[in-house]
Amino acid sequence: MRLVIILFIFGLITAIIARSKGRDFLLWWFYGIFLFPLSLIYAIVVRQKIGPLETMQQKQRRIKCPHCAEMIELDEKRCRSCGRKIDIIDV
Numbered sequence: 323m324r325l326v327i328i329l330f331i332f333g334l335i336t337a338i339i340a341r342s343k344g345r346d347f348l349l350w351w352f353y354g355i356f357l358f359p360l361s362l363i364y365a366i367v368v369r370q371k372i373g374p375l376e377t378m379q380q381k382q383r384r385i386k387c388p389h390c391a392e393m394i395e396l397d398e399k400r401c402r403s404c405g406r407k408i409d410i411i412d413v
């Protein structure tokens with residue numbers, strides 16, 4: 323009975339860590355109970371889940387360099403490809 327409680331708590335810890343990274347709480351709870359300690363290690367190293375909206379926002383933050391047509395970040399002052407200064411006019 324004590325082992326069940328310990329696994330239950332370990333599963334909860336795994337789920338809380340995974341939840342903070344945008345993962346499914348219940349799924350990770352079961353994962354934590356049955357695959358502990360592997361699940362805990364995975365919950366720690368797993369990357370933050372990026373939703374489709376965030377991915378789109380990241381794409382929109384990229385512009386074409388007027389000098390070499392390379393895609394660069396919107397807030398970059400210099401092109402990483404050709405090294406020339408980028409002047410962005412805010413609309």
Ligand SMILES: [Zn+2]
Pocket residue numbers: 387388389390391392401402403404405406
């Ligand atoms: Zn460039």
